[in-house]
Amino acid sequence: xxxxxxxxxxxxxxxxxxxxxxxxxxxxxxxxxxxxxxxxxxxxxxxxxxxxxxxxxxxxxxxxxxxxxxxxxxxxxxxxxxxxxxxxxxxxxxxxxxxxxxxx
Amino acid sequence: xxxxxxxxxxxxxxxxxxxxxxxxxxxxxxxxxxxxxxxxxxxxxxxxxxxxxxxxxxxxxxxxxxxxxxxxxxxxxxxxxxxxxxxxxxxxxxxxxxxxxxxxxxxxxxxxxxxxxxxxxxxxxxxxxxxxxxxxxxxxxxxxxxxxxxxxxxxxxxxxxxxxxxxxxxxxxxxxxxxxxxxxxxxxxxxxxxxxxxxxxxxxxxxxxxxxxxxxxxxxxxxxxxxxxxxxxxxxxxxxxxxxxxxxxxxxxxxxxxxxxxxxxxxxxxxxxxxxxxxxxxxxxxxxxxxxxxxxxxxxxxxxxxxxxxxxxxxxxxxxxxxxxxxxxxxxxxxxxxxxxxxxxxxxxxxxxxxxxxxxxxxxxxxxxxxxxxxxxxxxxxxxxxxxxxxxxxxxxxxxxxxxxxxxxxxxxxxxxxxxxxxxxxxxxxxxxxxxxxxxxxxxxxxxxxxxxxxxxxxxxxxxxxxxxxxxxxxxxxxxxxxxxxxxxxxxxxxxxxxxxxxxxxxxxxxxxxxxxxxxxxxxxxxxxxxxxxxxxxxxxxxxxxxxxxxxxxxxxxxxxxxxxxxxxxxxxxxxxxxxxxxxxxxxxxxxxxxxxxxxxxxxxxxxxxxxxxxxxxxxxxxxxxxxxxxxxxxxxxxxxxxxxxxxxxxxxxxxxxxxxxxxxxxxxxxxxxxxxxxxxxxxxxxxxxxxxxxxxxxxxxxxxxxxxxxxxxxxxxxxxxxxxxxxxxxxxxxxxxxxxxxxxxxxxxxxxxxxxxxxxxxxxxxxxxxxxxxxxxxxxxxxxxxxxxxxxxxxxxxxxxxxxxxxxxxxxxxx
Numbered sequence: 001x002x003x004x005x006x007x008x009x010x011x012x013x014x015x016x017x018x019x020x021x022x023x024x025x026x027x028x029x030x031x032x033x034x035x036x037x038x039x040x041x042x043x044x045x046x047x048x049x050x051x052x053x054x055x056x057x058x059x060x061x062x063x064x065x066x067x068x069x070x071x072x073x074x075x076x077x078x079x080x081x082x083x084x085x086x087x088x089x090x091x092x093x094x095x096x097x098x099x100x101x102x103x104x
Numbered sequence: 105x106x107x108x109x110x111x112x113x114x115x116x117x118x119x120x121x122x123x124x125x126x127x128x129x130x131x132x133x134x135x136x137x138x139x140x141x142x143x144x145x146x147x148x149x150x151x152x153x154x155x156x157x158x159x160x161x162x163x164x165x166x167x168x169x170x171x172x173x174x175x176x177x178x179x180x181x182x183x184x185x186x187x188x189x190x191x192x193x194x195x196x197x198x199x200x201x202x203x204x205x206x207x208x209x210x211x212x213x214x215x216x217x218x219x220x221x222x223x224x225x226x227x228x229x230x231x232x233x234x235x236x237x238x239x240x241x242x243x244x245x246x247x248x249x250x251x252x253x254x255x256x257x258x259x260x261x262x263x264x265x266x267x268x269x270x271x272x273x274x275x276x277x278x279x280x281x282x283x284x285x286x287x288x289x290x291x292x293x294x295x296x297x298x299x300x301x302x303x304x305x306x307x308x309x310x311x312x313x314x315x316x317x318x319x320x321x322x323x324x325x326x327x328x329x330x331x332x333x334x335x336x337x338x339x340x341x342x343x344x345x346x347x348x349x350x351x352x353x354x355x356x357x358x359x360x361x362x363x364x365x366x367x368x369x370x371x372x373x374x375x376x377x378x379x380x381x382x383x384x385x386x387x388x389x390x391x392x393x394x395x396x397x398x399x400x401x402x403x404x405x406x407x408x409x410x411x412x413x414x415x416x417x418x419x420x421x422x423x424x425x426x427x428x429x430x431x432x433x434x435x436x437x438x439x440x441x442x443x444x445x446x447x448x449x450x451x452x453x454x455x456x457x458x459x460x461x462x463x464x465x466x467x468x469x470x471x472x473x474x475x476x477x478x479x480x481x482x483x484x485x486x487x488x489x490x491x492x493x494x495x496x497x498x499x500x501x502x503x504x505x506x507x508x509x510x511x512x513x514x515x516x517x518x519x520x521x522x523x524x525x526x527x528x529x530x531x532x533x534x535x536x537x538x539x540x541x542x543x544x545x546x547x548x549x550x551x552x553x554x555x556x557x558x559x560x561x562x563x564x565x566x567x568x569x570x571x572x573x574x575x576x577x578x579x580x581x582x583x584x585x586x587x588x589x590x591x592x593x594x595x596x597x598x599x600x601x602x603x604x605x606x607x608x609x610x611x612x613x614x615x616x617x618x619x620x621x622x623x624x625x626x627x628x629x630x631x632x633x634x635x636x637x638x639x640x641x642x643x644x645x646x647x648x649x650x651x652x653x654x655x656x657x658x659x660x661x662x663x664x665x666x667x668x669x670x671x672x673x674x675x676x677x678x679x680x681x682x683x684x685x686x687x688x689x690x691x692x693x694x695x696x697x698x699x700x701x702x703x704x705x706x707x708x709x710x711x712x713x714x715x716x717x718x719x720x721x722x723x724x725x726x727x728x729x730x731x732x733x734x735x736x737x738x739x740x741x742x743x744x745x746x747x748x749x750x751x752x753x754x755x756x757x758x759x760x761x762x763x764x765x766x767x768x769x770x771x772x773x774x775x776x777x778x779x780x781x782x783x784x785x786x787x788x789x790x791x792x793x794x795x796x797x798x799x800x801x802x803x804x805x806x807x808x809x810x811x812x813x814x815x816x817x818x819x820x821x822x823x824x825x826x827x828x829x830x831x832x833x834x835x836x837x838x839x840x841x842x843x844x845x846x847x848x849x850x851x852x853x854x855x856x857x858x859x860x861x862x863x864x865x866x867x868x869x870x871x872x873x874x875x876x877x878x879x880x881x882x883x884x885x886x887x888x889x890x891x892x893x894x895x896x897x898x899x900x901x902x903x904x905x906x907x908x909x910x911x912x913x914x915x916x917x918x919x920x
Contacts, residue, residue: 001289001670003298003670003671004298004670004671007397008397008401011397011398011400011401011402012401014401014402014405015401015404015405018405018423018427021423022420022423023779025417025419025420025423026420026780026783026784027783029417029783030783030784073299074298074299074389074390074393075298075299075671077390078390078393078394078397081390081391081394082394082397082398085394085398085434086401089402089405089427089430092426092427092430093405093423093426093427093430094423095422095426096418096419096421096422096423096425096426097419099422100418100419100421100422101417101418101419102417102418102419103417103419104417104418
């Protein structure tokens with residue numbers, strides 16, 4: 001089972017990142033974080049989301065490095081592929097943080 | 105002669121009893137698989153007739169064929185039947201029938217659970233159909249949105265029929281999911297490493313995992329809605345702090361993965377059939393495995409795209425829109441791998457291939473409109489129009505029905521041992537293909553012209569008349585095609601000539617047996633050292649029939665099969681499976697009594713059936729096991745292995761792990777609901793909180809600690825006392841400190857959280873009592889420690905749930 005979990009590590013990380021970002025987004029809207037401005041004019045809400053998003057991407061990169069070796073078996077090679085999938089999916093699904101209004 | 109003698113001996117152990125006794129008591133996976141498939145096709149036919157009635161109504165403007173009340177029942181039942189009573193059970197049946205044979209095993213991991221699932225499916229489905237026949241079928245759409253489905257707008261039992269009937273059927277789906285996952289991971293042929301598994305097994309492993317985590321949110325949502333309707337707990341009532349959007353979240357948390365749950369097994373069939381038709385090996389096995397796993401995960405990040413029009417903030421819509429477009433990539437990887445396989449091989453245009461061509465065309469079109477709908481501005485234009493109806497039918501008929509028709513023609517010689525009689529299948533294909541596209545391509549256009557879904561009539565001035573008439577004509581052409589398919593299958597079953605084994609020259613193990621398959625599948629179990637063992641060793645079937653593989657002797661009346669290491673496929677121990685039994689039908693009947701008494705509003709009677717479930721569950725566990733150690737026994741190949749009674753990592757342990765994973769998902773969904781209501785719903789914070797308390801948390805923590813330690817030291821009585829203390833503590837909170845659950849959604853969700861923990865603590869108490877009785881009776885002891893380990897899992901989970909529930913109840917009061 002550990003081999004299967006390791007194989008899916010990149011996707012599990014994406015799922016965790018997705019839940020955290022969506023949850024944080026909802027909590028921030030409910031708590032009024034968009035109206036709290038940080039130095040530089042960025043809202044507390046967007047700032048926190050960007051920080052968490054970048055941390056999750058960094059986690060994705062760490063999983064890629066972790067899965068890089070060994071790649072002898074199909075399960076190990078799949079784990080490496082899925083680590084890339086998870087990291088790229090984290091980048092893609094988090095992009096709206098940079099672009100879209102948070103709570104409208 | 106040795107093969108014949110072994111056949112007789114094996115068949116005596118594994119066979120289904122003759123007559124009604126066999127019908128009611130069989131637990132054999134081939135029987136169960138065939139029953140699921142036949143019943144699913146019957147439900148498909150019923151759903152198809154409803155579709156024809158819908159199309160008859162919409163063929164012309166101002167139709168007086170049926171009124172809106174009947175029409176609402178027609179489309180609700182059509183959707184519900186096709187999703188819950190046809191698609192899922194159909195692939196469950198195919199998986200049950202095929203998986204052990206493809207993996208080189210003699211049965212699924214839990215034969216009695218297969219039978220329980222079958223009876224729950226049959227009884228639950230029957231409740232829905234009977235309700236329809238007496239005119240009280242669900243009528244709020246197949247996704248049953250409140251407030252329309254709530255007590256105020258649906259005061260009759262229509263919604264209750266859906267909630268209770270579908271939940272009853274979902275017992276079957278959960279049984280199947282756990283069983284499929286454990287069977288694939290543990291019950292494979294010796295040497296069948298993960299990377300030698302047939303792709304069909306990879307697809308079903310992903311599907312089973314998705315079901316284990318995807319179904320619990322819907323089961324939770326259904327329980328909450330039924331409790332709201334029955335007892336007035338306001339989970340979905342905004343005036344009292346509830347929110348209808350909570351239902352939408354819970355429903356689509358299940359509902360979108362459901363689309364992939366339906367598609368993936370069909371894609372597994374495509375990946376199996378297509379290389380055989382192309383007379384080559386599949387291209388990109390590793391890429392396909394990665395794509396399947398990626399789909400299984402990413403599909404859980406799409407659910408809000410069904411809610412794009414509900415006023416959710418733009419950024420959140422962006423998250424889900426991005427994930428929805430992203431999931432097209434692993435889908436495309438599969439399409440290109442299949443096209444590459446066709447390109448590299450020498451395809452034969454045999455009948456299964458014809459249906460695969462239909463699959464490619466229809467499914468790719470449905471996928472493309474799916475990408476269109478993943479884009480928020482387009483979705484907001486097309487939302488709730490016939491365009492969406494067209495899209496979902498292109499995806500589901502293209503992605504499931506066409507591959508299943510290909511699978512039917514591909515594996516029918518395996519089921520029947522017979523060949524085709526006439527070439528009706530080709531005519532059926534063209535009728536279905538042309539009829540389908542005529543029906544649903546037109547719906548894209550009517551949708552873009554603004555025709556909403558689910559309307560029972562329209563006026564001629566709207567300009568939809570000719571397109572609707574064409575759709576209706578197409579639907580009847582398609583129905584003729586399906587009728588022809590049914591006739592063709594019937595002719596093959598009853599009139600087909602006996603046919604050679606492995607007619608397609610396939611390489612997978614299901615063809616390494618006589619057809620129709622014997623009750624035990626393989627007289628001895630194979631060694632596997634490649635992905636296409638039959639291509640490497642065409643004589644394998646004869647060799648296995650002579651008993652030259654693993655477990656090639658019939659002894660002690662044991663139903664034996666091999667359990668292997670999950671990754672390497674090295675044999676670990678011998679699983680001794682249970683015999684035919686009355687228990688599955690008894691359990692399903694008792695569960696049916698519970699659901700029917702709830703449906704009838706007999707709320708004082710319903711708990712009696714739960715007591716019955718506990719009694720039968722006790723008997724279920726009691727009838728399997730040994731009072732002495734048998735040590736290692738010969739398994740063939742000069743190897744001796746322990747039996748599962750004396751081994752670690754058994755199927756029972758893994759089944760408990762997956763069952764608790766499903767239950768934990770339900771609990772997590774409930775906690776999500778609690779947080780969602782607190783942050784999003786109106787009328788929060790609640791007027792009255794759970795009162796601050798002291799003795800209950802302390803008692804609960806003490807009980808949880810005692811239970812955790814006791815099950816590790818085998819001190820069952822201490823474990824019972826610990827769980828008992830937790831029960832008292834949580835019940836104390838509900839009785840002495842909580843506001844009435846009907847007063848506010850906060851009180852209702854708090855009580856639901858406590859109810860979840862109380863349920864698990866009760867189960868743990870029952871299991872600990874069972875364990876104590878088993879120890880006293882001699883079933884646990886010596887090398888036979890499995891049951892203690894399994895009970896420890898359940899006891900630990902109950903302790904964890906109790907602590908989390910207490911925190912959820914106590915923290916708001918402490919902070920106030």
